[in-house]
Amino acid sequence: MSHIAVERNRRRQMNEHLKVLRSLTPSFYIKRGDQASIIGGVIEFIKELHQVLQSLESKKRRMSLSPSPGPSPGPVLVHPSPPSDAPPHSFGSESSKELSAASCNSPVADVEAKISSGSNVVLRTVSRRIPGQIVKIINVLEKLSFEVLHLNISSMEDTVLYSFVIKIGLECQVSVEELAIEVQQCFCSDSVHVNEQMTN
Numbered sequence: 001m002s003h004i005a006v007e008r009n010r011r012r013q014m015n016e017h018l019k020v021l022r023s024l025t026p027s028f029y030i031k032r033g034d035q036a037s038i039i040g041g042v043i044e045f046i047k048e049l050h051q052v053l054q055s056l057e058s059k060k061r062r063m064s065l066s067p068s069p070g071p072s073p074g075p076v077l078v079h080p081s082p083p084s085d086a087p088p089h090s091f092g093s094e095s096s097k098e099l100s101a102a103s104c105n106s107p108v109a110d111v112e113a114k115i116s117s118g119s120n121v122v123l124r125t126v127s128r129r130i131p132g133q134i135v136k137i138i139n140v141l142e143k144l145s146f147e148v149l150h151l152n153i154s155s156m157e158d159t160v161l162y163s164f165v166i167k168i169g170l171e172c173q174v175s176v177e178e179l180a181i182e183v184q185q186c187f188c189s190d191s192v193h194v195n196e197q198m199t200n
Helices: 005-023 035-065 094-101 133-141 176-199
Strands: 101-105 109-117 120-128 146-156 159-168
Touching: 005 035, 035 120, 035 133, 094 159, 101 176, 120 176, 133 146, 133 159, 133 176
Parallel strands: none
Antiparallel strands: 101 109, 109 120, 120 159, 146 159
8 A cells, every 4th residue: 555545544533533532522612624623622522521420430439438327307409489488398298299300590690400310300501601610600509518420511612501410418408599609609700700810
């Protein structure tokens, strides 16, 4: 095989691999279609996934080292707090069905939390892309005693949708509304930092 044919074959393979990498990477990581932009975007995406993996692995280690909790009552999870004379609703009770969702929107991000079934909650956030934001959301969820079961990332241009399915931990006592507010706050603190960087 001639040198020209070998080089042509190598370029064809490189273009196919780049096409696969681009298809596996959310579009907001890749600003342009040239090779350097594609590879740079893939590197950034892998770094962020690695941060998520490290966060989840450290949580797994902490859980394996901590003693198993004894049986405890199911968590209370409701949308805005009921009037003081009304009894609290557990997330599984019939009376809580109408109070099973909350949203907290700001100019920075839209956050929605909704009980899906049993002890699972669907959490969705829509915002412009902020590097490292997904790790901060996971840290908030862990702090509130939620366990991430599934994560889906969708994007269009600079807008990203994170969709989590999370399990309510035994120690979790926050409402859906409080969950949405806590997640919103981690976006707002990032926004202040980003704005400071842009003005400097």
